Amino acid sequence: MLKELYTLLEKILEAKALTRLVCSRSKDRSVEKVSGRIIELRGLRTLQLETFTSDGKARQKNLPENTALPVLLELVQGFRQINLFTTAGECEIRISKNGACHFSNRIKDPLTPSPAGENNKEHHYLLDPVSAAPFLSKLGVCDEKGRIFDKKSAKFKQINRFVEILDDCYSRLPQEGTLTVCDLCCGKSYLTFAVYYYLTTIRRRKVKMYGVDLKKDVMDFCRETAAELGFESMEFFCKDISDFHPSEKPDLVISLHACDIATDIVLYNAVRLEAKVILSTPCCQHEMMKQLLCPELDFLKGHPLFRQKVCDAFTDALRCKRLEAEGYKVTSIELIDPEETPKNILIKAFKASVPAEKREKALYEYRKATEFLGVRPYLDKLLNENRNS
Template identity: 30%
Template sequence: MDNYATFIDSIRGSIQREEFIKLSLGNYHGTEPYLKNIYVKPVLIKRQKKLSFVFRYKTKDITKNFDADMALLEIQGLLQVEGFRVATLFSETENLICELSKKGVWGIRTEKATAVVPKSLTHDKQKSRKLGQEHKTYLEELRLMDAEGKVYKNAQDKWKQINHYIEILSAMLQDLPTQDVLNVVDMGAGKGYLTFALYDYLVGQLNRQATVVGVEYREDLVELCNQIARKSQFDGLHFVQGTIEDYHPTNALNVLIALHACDTATDGAIAKGILNGADLIVVAPCCHKQIRREMERNKSKNELDFLLKHGIFMERQAEMVTDGLRALIMEYFGYQTKVFQFVSDTHTPKNVLVVGEKKTINPKRQQEILTKIAATKAYFGIDYHHLERLLAVK
């Protein structure tokens, strides 16, 4: 029996003997974008034993559950077809590592057991939160928690939103440059829920030195948030009164955030981030009026005009075209873009989150992008995109 077959047989045996603790797959060389690792562990779902597979991507986890026979087939496919080159079986007696060499030969070795047998296989566990749920001054001052650390019933949606926001950003924040002080600007900070949470996560969880500035037009909210920051002893967090257009960073930017900046204000925020060399730009756009007005005025004839005569479809299409062009323009300036679903609030339950990570600029790719932008504008009857003008894209 070769090493690979021995390894699969060992997995099967450990499951049958109930010695299987977990399995990890790594060194991925497949085609699935952003997939990094897969972790497998036994779980108990509705009194039935399953094997839970957690597919860990750069910015999210996807979980799939299989019975033992299907799980073994899945593992074999992941190793033989999908591109994982290292697998480690953790059992009660040993760690067994199976690895594919550069010559395409599976090797196998054993190490001393290191995994701890779980106390329970129950699958229904409370979802962990990046911010935890211990009492913190700012959470009490913002009326999210009481003094005992219990989230108020009417604040549950906001609490989920904050944690979802940090969950999405966590991997990207950890990849930021390891300089002494991280400089972050939150444009249109509002009451500061997400601004405070971001500062708390950077300083309290990642142990980074950070300066976070919340820019907000309403002076009463600026005063309130600064008071809460002082009470919370968040020395690196402060809020300033002003607009996106008027604010000019005093230090090199690492992160620029603008959530729910209306219509072209989102473009202003993106431009501010690009022109100041931000390593990470995060925007949640809303009110896509500028492109919609362009599309409605010119009424371009194309294969989609049967849809766009309906107002609701025109609105949705304008949103996608607006944000699609924003992503293209960001890519033109060397940003790798991603689009996520972002949980907002009870009035607008789901939003699009557009994220750009600064990479290198490829001149050939820039020309391809310019061609794509021009073709998209012509197809939908768009004379200009506001972000295009702000950045003088030609």
């Protein structure tokens, strides 16, 4: 059952395309996870594996890359989730109890050799804190020399990870002309500034960036910060995102941790604006907890923790299915790497030429699921009201 995973690992190692891997959800309770990365050690490309155990200890093992395959094939058998990071993108593999592999974001050819990192603890981020210090320091993430403040370390990793995911999606955006980007419910706009910097400085693109939020003082701060940085093509609006009507259809809509039904409002408006790419991270999914009316799941009432987790999963899965019914190809991944946190979902949606029958099938599946659960999600309500108005 693991043959497809073995074939993929062999192909990646043969092409020297692996940069990093994370094995999580261990079958052995004494092991938390295993992470690996390609380094250069004594002039040789080396796979450095680090095993983290439940007693808080960690041990390292270095393997020449050209002899690492047998060890990796044995290693992955002990885990139910494998995340592979390569020069051709990333892939998440979940392994069921019967050994079936479920792949997300399959890695595509061509695979090219990856640079080997130095044998140290330094992580090389897409947003280099020294180069990006002018805007990061204005937002209170680092000092003027690019040293990240301890209390903002998690935020820095978070926005870097988002930008890395955007980098993987970059080919989905128009490759010529000015890009129009909307950050809906942008808050203090850490992500707005990071994405603007990535597109204008790293990708050398012309960008029209809009940030929209209801907090006037925060929007005033963002306007002042953009002006001080000379980010002339950034605009911030203090208004309800449903009242926001940009003059151009957005190529990209982003949103970081819009709380509860605010995520539904973001997704609805992204669809309304006909966004080509949507990157949204949901947060605090409470709506279904109040609505769930399914006799088959009544036993969860005695287990509120599990009931919340089930509702979280159903909420985001239904959002993905509803977007499919609107003509988007949708996947979901973890925003923060598994070694950082076990839960932090990002929804990726790409507008595509989806045949009408597939959209109708997605909507039928959505209706059957909501009927079974006894719920009417807010995203569906918004889309239906807009269609009937």
